[in-house]
Amino acid sequence: xxxxxxxxxxxxxxxxxxxxxxxxxxxxxxxxxxxxxxxxxxxxxxxxxxxxxxxxxxxxxxxxxxxxxxxxxxxxxxxxxxxxxxxxxxxxxxxxxxxxxxxxxxxxxxxxxxxxxxxxxxxxxxxxxxxxxxxxxxxxxxxxxxxxxxxxxxxxxxxxxxxxxxxxxxxxxxxxxxxxxxxxxxxxxxxxxxxxxxxxxxxxxxxxxxxxxxxxxxxxxxxxxxxxxxxxxxxxxxxxxxxxxxxxxxxxxxxxxxxxxxxxxxxxxxxxxxxxxxxxxxxxxxxxxxx
Numbered sequence: 001x002x003x004x005x006x007x008x009x010x011x012x013x014x015x016x017x018x019x020x021x022x023x024x025x026x027x028x029x030x031x032x033x034x035x036x037x038x039x040x041x042x043x044x045x046x047x048x049x050x051x052x053x054x055x056x057x058x059x060x061x062x063x064x065x066x067x068x069x070x071x072x073x074x075x076x077x078x079x080x081x082x083x084x085x086x087x088x089x090x091x092x093x094x095x096x097x098x099x100x101x102x103x104x105x106x107x108x109x110x111x112x113x114x115x116x117x118x119x120x121x122x123x124x125x126x127x128x129x130x131x132x133x134x135x136x137x138x139x140x141x142x143x144x145x146x147x148x149x150x151x152x153x154x155x156x157x158x159x160x161x162x163x164x165x166x167x168x169x170x171x172x173x174x175x176x177x178x179x180x181x182x183x184x185x186x187x188x189x190x191x192x193x194x195x196x197x198x199x200x201x202x203x204x205x206x207x208x209x210x211x212x213x214x215x216x217x218x219x220x221x222x223x224x225x226x227x228x229x230x231x232x233x234x235x236x237x238x239x240x241x242x243x244x245x246x247x248x249x250x251x252x253x254x255x256x257x258x259x260x261x262x263x264x265x266x267x268x269x270x271x272x273x274x275x276x277x278x279x280x281x282x283x284x285x286x287x288x289x290x291x
Contacts, residue, residue, distance in 0.1 A: 044156040044201040053208040053262045067157035074160050121192045127173050129248040136238035143285035159204040199244045219246045228266040
């Protein structure tokens with residue numbers, strides 16, 4: 001038991017220390033996720049101000065500050081805690097001789113770095129797309145995912161408004177996805193990380209972007225707005241599940257973009273009585289009768 005506690009504490013303190021050093025610019029710029037997130041957020045916000053899609057929407061839209069808090073909480077504070085949990089799992093796997101190579105289906109060690117990163121990006125995006133489908137399909141998961149869909153005015157920071165339980169669901173599957181790539185050493189995974197954050201921010205932003213013919217590959221704000229639509233096509237529990245890539249939705253026929261005015265109502269049935277504050281949103285889903 002002591003070794004598990006030590007593993008948790010060491011990982012917790014290590015991640016906390018790294019986060020603090022990031023804030024103080026004491027880590028390499030390309031691994032400084034704190035300021036990377038901040039710069040990306042400011043750039044996309046300025047683009048929203050300069051080129052608003054919904055011109056009547058305020059610069060400080062509804063729940064702007066709540067979503068800003070979510071952005072840093074989910075990206076850093078909870079990561080500090082969950083790093084300890086994963087360190088415990090690492091110790092546990094070690095006792096059963098389970099390593100990353102145990103699940104590898106392809107050896108990428110001798111691939112060019114650009115190809116490793118591209119495959120890494122595609123595999124992780126598919127894993128997240130699949131997990132996202134599950135969040136909508138199953139009621140006990142949807143209870144937690146409702147937090148993300150409680151946004152009533154879309155803006156870049158809505159990207160990271162989500163229930164902390166989603167980290168529990170996403171991270172193990174993402175880790176498993178990486179383990180499928182034998183020999184992958186993610187020293188340069190920060191490139192994929194920053195690209196994914198930028199695309200996610202843009203997809204939730206108040207900017208009209210469709211990417212032209214590339215819309216069949218990359219997700220975009222028009223497509224993602226309909227993912228958040230209050231009224232879904234009959235018989236559907238969700239549409240446009242894409243995270244960074246839209247191609248999975250086109251492949252699996254879950255794409256839906258009836259028009260592009262940007263005026264569609266977003267949310268879900270019952271969102272008028274859904275908790276409006278951070279604490280109650282993040283305790284939602286555990287009480288009997290909530291669905």
